[in-house]
Amino acid sequence: MSEIKPAEVKDASGEERDWAAAKVFFDNLKSKRPRPPKSCYAVTIAVSSRTLFDMTMERKIYEDQGLEKYVEYQQQHEDEPLKPGAAFPFVKALMTVNVKLRQLYPDSEELFDIVLMTNNHAQVGVRLINSINHYDLTIERFCMTGGKSPTGYLKAYMTNLYLSKDSEKVQEAIEEGIAAATMFTPDMEIQLSDTQLRVAFDGDAVLFSDESEIIVKQHGLDTFFEHEKANENKPLAQGPLKCFLEALGKLQRKFYAKNERLHCPIRTYLVTARSAASSGARVLKTLRSWGLEIDEAIFLAGAPKGPLLQKIRPHIFFDDQMFHIEGAKELGTIAAHVPYGIGQKYHKGQLIEKTGKTK
Amino acid sequence: MDAEIVVNTDIKQKDSRHALVIAIEHCAFFDQNGDWEPKSSNTASEVLSHGPAISFIKAIQRVNHKLMEKNPNETFLFDVILICNNQIPENQSKIVTSAKHYGLEISRFCFCNDASFTNSMLSNNVKLFLSTNRDDIVKTQERGLPAALLCKQVAQEAVDQLKFLFIGDSLGIPEDLKGEMFNVNQPHSLQITQASLKELVAVIGQMRSKFGQDDSPLRTCLVTLWSPRDVCVRALKTFRDWGMEVEEAYCLAGTPPSAILAQIQPHVLCGDGLYHMRDVAALS
Numbered sequence: 218m219s220e221i222k223p224a225e226v227k228d229a230s231g232e233e234r235d236w237a238a239a240k241v242f243f244d245n246l247k248s249k250r251p252r253p254p255k256s257c258y259a260v261t262i263a264v265s266s267r268t269l270f271d272m273t274m275e276r277k278i279y280e281d282q283g284l285e286k287y288v289e290y291q292q293q294h295e296d297e298p299l300k301p302g303a304a305f306p307f308v309k310a311l312m313t314v315n316v317k318l319r320q321l322y323p324d325s326e327e328l329f330d331i332v333l334m335t336n337n338h339a340q341v342g343v344r345l346i347n348s349i350n351h352y353d354l355t356i357e358r359f360c361m362t363g364g365k366s367p368t369g370y371l372k373a374y375m376t377n378l379y380l381s382k383d384s385e386k387v388q389e390a391i392e393e394g395i396a397a398a399t400m401f402t403p404d405m406e407i408q409l410s411d412t413q414l415r416v417a418f419d420g421d422a423v424l425f426s427d428e429s430e431i432i433v434k435q436h437g438l439d440t441f442f443e444h445e446k447a448n449e450n451k452p453l454a455q456g457p458l459k460c461f462l463e464a465l466g467k468l469q470r471k472f473y474a475k476n477e478r479l480h481c482p483i484r485t486y487l488v489t490a491r492s493a494a495s496s497g498a499r500v501l502k503t504l505r506s507w508g509l510e511i512d513e514a515i516f517l518a519g520a521p522k523g524p525l526l527q528k529i530r531p532h533i534f535f536d537d538q539m540f541h542i543e544g545a546k547e548l549g550t551i552a553a554h555v556p557y558g559i560g561q562k563y564h565k566g567q568l569i570e571k572t573g574k575t576k
Numbered sequence: 577m578d579a580e581i582v583v584n585t586d587i588k589q590k591d592s593r594h595a596l597v598i599a600i601e602h603c604a605f606f607d608q609n610g611d612w613e614p615k616s617s618n619t620a621s622e623v624l625s626h627g628p629a630i631s632f633i634k635a636i637q638r639v640n641h642k643l644m645e646k647n648p649n650e651t652f653l654f655d656v657i658l659i660c661n662n663q664i665p666e667n668q669s670k671i672v673t674s675a676k677h678y679g680l681e682i683s684r685f686c687f688c689n690d691a692s693f694t695n696s697m698l699s700n701n702v703k704l705f706l707s708t709n710r711d712d713i714v715k716t717q718e719r720g721l722p723a724a725l726l727c728k729q730v731a732q733e734a735v736d737q738l739k740f741l742f743i744g745d746s747l748g749i750p751e752d753l754k755g756e757m758f759n760v761n762q763p764h765s766l767q768i769t770q771a772s773l774k775e776l777v778a779v780i781g782q783m784r785s786k787f788g789q790d791d792s793p794l795r796t797c798l799v800t801l802w803s804p805r806d807v808c809v810r811a812l813k814t815f816r817d818w819g820m821e822v823e824e825a826y827c828l829a830g831t832p833p834s835a836i837l838a839q840i841q842p843h844v845l846c847g848d849g850l851y852h853m854r855d856v857a858a859l860s
Contacts, residue, residue: 232832239830242745242802246753250804256831284789338789339798339812339825346809357804358831363795363823373835 222257222375251319253357256375259330260464262311263360263371265381266335266345268400269308270299284338284364291341298351299344303400303551304380305352307532310414312355314482318468321475327468332374333359334367334381371395378461380553388556396461398535398553401542407530407549413482415531416465418458418511419522419555420489420500422537426454427558429496430537434559445496452503457557458535459507466509486529487511490541492518523548537561579688579696582668586676589683592701595655596779598636599686599697601707602660602671604629604726628708630680631729632843635738637681639793643786652783657684657700661693694719704776706844717769717847722776724846727837740780741797741842742822744811746770748803773848774818781820797824797840801833 236255243252253259266272279287311329318328333345333356342361349356360370368389371379379390379397390397409415421430433441465483472481487504491497493516504511515525523544526534534545534552537560545552583589605627636654643650660671668687675682688696694716697705705716705723716723724740746754746766784794798815800808808827815822826836837845 235832236830239802243804243830246749246804246807248804248806253829288789339822340816342825343809343812346805349805357827357829359805359808359825359827360836361825363797363825365824369839370836373839374831 222377250355250357251315253355254328254330255326256330258326259328259375260468261330261332261374261376261378262308263332263334263367263374263376263379264304264308265367265383265386266333266337266341267382268302268304268380269333270302270305270345270348271402272299272302275299288338288340291338291344295344296347297344298348301352303382303402304533306409306551307380307414308354308356309411310409310532313412314414314468315355317482318471321477322471325471327471329468330358331356332376333361334370334374334376334379335360336362336364336367338363368393377464384554384556387554391457391555391557396458398458398533398555400533401546401552401554403546403549403551405549407527409530409532413484415484415486415529416462417486417488417526417529417531417534418462419534419536419538419541420487420491421453421456422558422560423456423458423535423555424462424487425456425459425500425503427456427537427560428454431559434563442495445491445499449499450502451499452506453499455507457555459509462509462511463507469510484512485510486531487514488517488522488525488529488534488536489515490517490519490522492516523550526550538563579686579692580663580668581700582672582685582687584672584675584683584685586679587681587683590653590655591651592655594651595653596704596783597655597657597700597702598704598706599657599659599700599702600629600632600682600726601705601709601712602658602662603627604632604706604708605658605671628726628728628843629706630678632706632726632738633680633682635736635793635843638736639738639783640681642793646786652786654783656680656682657686657702658682659686659688659693659697659705661688661690663687663689694721697721703779704844713847717772718765720768720772722772722846724844727842727845729841729843737793737795739795739797739840739842740844740846741799741837741840742773742777742815742846743801743848744798744808744815745800745803746848747814748800748807748809748811750810770848773846776846777815778819781815781818784820795824796820796822797826797842798822799826799828799833799836799840801828802830803827804829 240252275287275291278290308331311331315328339361358374360367360374366386368386371390376395379395380400381387382400384399387397387399418424421427429441429445432444462485465485469481469483472478489500491500497516501514517525521544522541526545527548527550532551534550535555536542536552537555537557539554542552542554633656636656640653643653672685686696686700698721705721706726707713708726713723713725780796784792784796787794798812800811805827808825812822812825828836
């Protein structure tokens with residue numbers, strides 16, 4: 218079993234039989250699209266309907282006129298494809314990586330698997346699938362709960378990362394131990410790579426726990442620097458997105474094994490407000506102790522993240538602080554908020570925003 | 577030997593011309609290891625105390641209640657009968673006593689033998705047969721009567737809504753591929769099963785349409801186990817054409833189903849006549 222997913226072998230031979238039957242069935246249908254990978258080996262990304270597509274207008278109908286009118290509206294416009302949403306470029310980039318993985322490893326099930334995870338009514342789902350068909354997205358699996366919260370289904374679909382517009386659902390997922398983030402649509406559109414998936418992560422409270430952030434917030438920067446230097450060789454605890462970085466690393470190594478390091482279609486970035494000199498070593502040493510690599514580590518020493526992210530052009534950027542999310546989206550970066558840790562108590566007016574005070 | 581019908585005098589009989597009659601096999605009232613001896617030496621009244629049928633009947637009662645709230649003279653209600661192929665008189669009376677003891681709204685008890693099993697149901701205007709015995713379900717489906725699995729509920733809250741889950745893989749397959757995909761013997765029995773499924777779906781859809789989007793005591797769901805997305809959508813549209821707009825839809829495309837089914841928590845799991853439940857390890 219792959220290390221990406223925990224091994225749950227309750228009825229292994231039964232599952233193997235089912236999988237074999239599923240493969241035969243799928244292949245017999247002669248679909249032009251590739252068969253989706255075996256869930257336990259895949260890196261599963263669950264996207265909500267509102268992150269995959271732009272449903273602002275439809276959402277307004279739901280809020281103003283209620284569920285019945287909303288479902289009716291969607292059914293009437295069933296054949297009109299929706300416009301792309303915030304997670305759309307990310308999904309396209311995942312598909313590009315899959316194409317290359319399939320070329321190098323035609324029999325492997327270690328691929329990205331994209332699941333549409335929505336609490337929409339199944340009748341609305343027809344329009345969603347029609348839209349997926351329109352853009353020819355490789356999304357074969359979906360879960361439409363008709364109003365119930367989808368978070369209970371995340372584990373059942375073996376989700377590695379969940380993206381939604383609803384921060385409550387995202388929080389529930391994180392509390393269940395599933396990497397998740399709330400997506401924001403950038404204020405302007407910038408050109409992204411269509412040959413390389415780029416994923417940028419903040420460090421504290423995203424890849425790592427919020428233990429160091431607590432020190433900054435409660436005791437100030439100087440104490441923080443001392444603490445980090447003193448604990449340089451003690452790895453930080455894991456944060457909610459660590460496992461996702463790990464999953465990306467596993468797929469990257471498949472390209473390295475085929476001599477594709479220079480042209481690897483996955484690139485990862487650490488974009489942290491930490492400063493390299495005073496608090497950077499601990500971060501790099503922690504990653505090393507976990508056996509994880511990150512392609513580029515950028516230490517901003519408190520400088521704003523927006524302009525740098527504009528240069529990197531990631532398909533998604535994860536951060537725990539709304540201040541950074543807002544800065545990123547203003548300059549066109551697709552930002553995803555990770556509602557975890559002490560940073561949540563400090564946004565929306567209560568943030569300590571004086572320059573030099575942030576890490 | 578004909579079937580023997582015992583009427584439950586404790587409850588008001590439904591109008592069988594208009595009611596949606598559902599027959600539940602006696603084994604659904606017991607645990608998996610259900611046997612005829614009560615758990616304690618105490619009582620015959622404990623016979624019907626376990627098994628998935630209880631939460632199902634409670635959910636049915638809630639639907640009927642809501643229908644009567646809207647229209648006190650409503651005749652299009654669920655009508656539950658118990659069917660049993662055990663004709664030992666003491667066991668029969670144990671069952672009847674037990675049902676009355678628990679206040680279960682079972683209007684009639686039908687005691688028959690293996691030979692008259694399906695005919696008894698047909699003559700009682702049964703529209704759906706529910707059981708925990710997969711062989712009986714398949715046999716009944718093959719005779720043209722819709723049959724489905726009664727599922728064990730895990731969580732307590734599940735009693736709120738009566739949930740039907742339909743497996744739709746074969747329904748969504750394009751016609752031209754059906755011939756290729758199925759072996760020689762299957763197409764005929766498949767046609768019979770699907771024809772009866774269509775009838776059932778129409779009737780459930782009719783019942784469901786009596787309620788609005790919010791707060792319905794009845795809920796319908798579709799799952800495809802092995803098919804790609806377009807097959808699932810085609811099945812969804814087929815159900816829509818037959819008169820039922822499912823609210824939940826799950827396209828698994830090979831994901832192991834057991835965890836997902838445990839989340840959905842249906843009361844009734846209705847196979848599509850093609851891949852019977854015993855063929856899917858996770859469902860057995």
